[in-house]
Amino acid sequence: xxxxxxxxxxxxxxxxxxGVDIANMAGVSTSTVSRWVSGRKxxxxxxxxxxxxLSYVVMRLSEYYARDEVxxxxxxxxxxxxxxxxxxxxxxxxxxxxxxxxDRLDSDAYL
Numbered sequence: 001x002x003x004x005x006x007x008x009x010x011x012x013x014x015x016x017x018x019g020v021d022i023a024n025m026a027g028v029s030t031s032t033v034s035r036w037v038s039g040r041k042x043x044x045x046x047x048x049x050x051x052x053x054l055s056y057v058v059m060r061l062s063e064y065y066a067r068d069e070v071x072x073x074x075x076x077x078x079x080x081x082x083x084x085x086x087x088x089x090x091x092x093x094x095x096x097x098x099x100x101x102x103d104r105l106d107s108d109a110y111l
Contacts (some may be wrong), residue, residue: 005037007051015058015074016067024052025091053095060102075084 014108019037023030026047035041043051059068074087078102083091089097 002110004042004048005039007055008033009055011051011055011058014062014067014070015054016069016071017058017074019089021074022051022054025087027091049089050093051064053093054087054090057090057098057102059097060099064105070093 008019008022011022012019018028019033023033023100024034024064028043028047034043035099036043057074058070061073065073077083077085078101081097088099089095
């Protein structure tokens with residue numbers, strides 16, 4: 001379970017995310033996230049997949065933005081997503097929509 005703890009710490013370090021952000025994305029309470037970090041409980045496999053998607057997006061964004069900017073990007077409404085927020089798109093299991101935008105960013109389409 002230490003891997004979950006390190007995983008969450010990496011999200012916090014690279015993406016500027018807080019426990020409440022991870023809890024909101026996972027649809028759980030902040031105390032549940034604390035139990036994951038302490039190793040007393042593990043996230044449901046579906047939640048682990050969402051967290052993995054979030055981690056991938058955060059790592060891609062960290063190539064372009066500082067950690068605080070990554071957090072803002074995740075919570076901001078984007079015209080590329082018809083006004084939706086990236087964090088909600090990840091929660092809705094539509095991360096591929098975000099990856100498509102990031103791929104365009106990689107190809108300088110939005111720079």
